[in-house]
Amino acid sequence: MMTQNYIGGEWIAASEAAPDINPSNTNDVVGEFARAGKAEAERAIAAAYDAFPAWSRSSIQGRHDSLKMIGDEIIARKEELGRLLSREEGKTLPEGIGEVVRAGQIFQFFAGECLRMAGEKVPSVRPLVDVEITREPVGVIGLITPWNFPIAIPAWKIAPALAYGNTVVFKPAELVPASAHALSEIISRSGIPAGVFNLVMGKGSVVGEAMLQSPKVSAISFTGSVPTGRRVAQTCISTDPMKKIQLEMGGKNPMIVLDDADLGVAVDCALNGAFFSTGQRCTASSRLIVTGGIHDRFVDALTERMKGLVIDDALKAGTHIGPVVDQNQLDQDLRYIRIGQEEGAKLVTGGELLNRDNPGFYLSPALFTEVDNNMRIAREEIFGPVATVTRVRDYDEALEIANDTPFGLSAGICTTSLKHASHFKRSAEAGMVMVNLPTAGVDYHVPFGGRKGSSYGPREQGRYAQEFYTTVKTAYTFDGNGPYVPKTKSSE
Numbered sequence: 001m002m003t004q005n006y007i008g009g010e011w012i013a014a015s016e017a018a019p020d021i022n023p024s025n026t027n028d029v030v031g032e033f034a035r036a037g038k039a040e041a042e043r044a045i046a047a048a049y050d051a052f053p054a055w056s057r058s059s060i061q062g063r064h065d066s067l068k069m070i071g072d073e074i075i076a077r078k079e080e081l082g083r084l085l086s087r088e089e090g091k092t093l094p095e096g097i098g099e100v101v102r103a104g105q106i107f108q109f110f111a112g113e114c115l116r117m118a119g120e121k122v123p124s125v126r127p128l129v130d131v132e133i134t135r136e137p138v139g140v141i142g143l144i145t146p147w148n149f150p151i152a153i154p155a156w157k158i159a160p161a162l163a164y165g166n167t168v169v170f171k172p173a174e175l176v177p178a179s180a181h182a183l184s185e186i187i188s189r190s191g192i193p194a195g196v197f198n199l200v201m202g203k204g205s206v207v208g209e210a211m212l213q214s215p216k217v218s219a220i221s222f223t224g225s226v227p228t229g230r231r232v233a234q235t236c237i238s239t240d241p242m243k244k245i246q247l248e249m250g251g252k253n254p255m256i257v258l259d260d261a262d263l264g265v266a267v268d269c270a271l272n273g274a275f276f277s278t279g280q281r282c283t284a285s286s287r288l289i290v291t292g293g294i295h296d297r298f299v300d301a302l303t304e305r306m307k308g309l310v311i312d313d314a315l316k317a318g319t320h321i322g323p324v325v326d327q328n329q330l331d332q333d334l335r336y337i338r339i340g341q342e343e344g345a346k347l348v349t350g351g352e353l354l355n356r357d358n359p360g361f362y363l364s365p366a367l368f369t370e371v372d373n374n375m376r377i378a379r380e381e382i383f384g385p386v387a388t389v390t391r392v393r394d395y396d397e398a399l400e401i402a403n404d405t406p407f408g409l410s411a412g413i414c415t416t417s418l419k420h421a422s423h424f425k426r427s428a429e430a431g432m433v434m435v436n437l438p439t440a441g442v443d444y445h446v447p448f449g450g451r452k453g454s455s456y457g458p459r460e461q462g463r464y465a466q467e468f469y470t471t472v473k474t475a476y477t478f479d480g481n482g483p484y485v486p487k488t489k490s491s492e
């Protein structure tokens, strides 16, 4: 069954399969999963295209019930699904379970949104004309997702797509097919008609590309790297008709620590924001920007806490940080650690390969100090457990450096000063701002997304998701009755 894709309401065997490897123990094969070709992708797109007219007009009660059922089952099975997720992706079991619960909550949220769709009726500037503004589904939506949140990111794309009446072709990342398969299996039993939701596991360059090229796909929501995102955008506007696009890409998120910060809070924020989930979050606090008066105390305290972290098998009780996701990502992390040293930054702790009971991609979290913001380790997204500390004079310099980046996803500040916190909320060039909180860790009922090189197109999540997953219609009506003249006594 796992070597099958879900297309047009049926589980269909794929021409090829590939192993899903546990990064905590590379001898452990989670399973063999389908690798679809172009023909299977096109079949799924056709199924979604054919299912669209009926689904787009389906009862909101039915959509609500299906999404609610999906959300409830995900949450009821959180331990099992969380374990599967941690086993294939490498985040710790509590993180895996937490992500599964989040995915369930997202489906429950959008179940409610099905019943809250509304339009506007406004007067026209012309007499006797009414104007109605409504939202309609977009069509077939292609969803292309990354490996770092194997169930939450698919959930926050699939749930709104279905809630607002679109049909879906879902292509998960190659590294995490098990979570995608488990989620799709739950969706397949939720009462949603055949063809409305399709899973096609396979390569981005094959399945993803087929979705980008197809004239039957109306929109693409993508989360992944900047180069792939750019390619997605370019292809989507070169097709006829052009596609609607939503891109979530990288981050190089600053977290400022001011002299007046609560040191405990700042260290907690940095530790969690930079290194939890093995630093493999687009919202990771990878650039710590610290004023002179607290710099040394902050670095000492953070280093101390880092040395106490347990880096081990994701499924082991007590593990704080699991392995890096695969050899490619590990190579990239090590390459950047070397680059940082060559650039003259000081590696205070970590950055070493670790041996554990089983062979896996274990790396100790790395902290660099003496980092100039122009260094590559401060400008390029590493996507691993590597953080930099840049020393600054004062808040003004901290703000300037925080904003001096090609990205703009999340930005944080640790301070007890209302003045600086307020100024930073107004001035940070980022889609999300955090005060005395890590840059990572967001709610699911409010918008998610960034600016500059981090994001393109409308926000994801919460009610704002409708900007991407619906299209607006403005309808004008003249009822043909002519002006109303009330009858008067004299005319009788």
Ligand code: ADP
Binding pocket: 144, 145, 146, 147, 171, 172, 173, 174, 202, 203, 204, 205, 207, 208, 209, 212, 223, 224, 225, 226, 228, 229, 231, 232
């Ligand atoms: P990551 O570094 O997270 O793997 P990618 O941007 O390479 O980032 O991958 C994100 C998603 O985009 C994955 O599902 C991947 O398969 C897909 N993808 C990669 N290349 C393409 C492509 N040329 N067209 C469409 N999707 C692609």
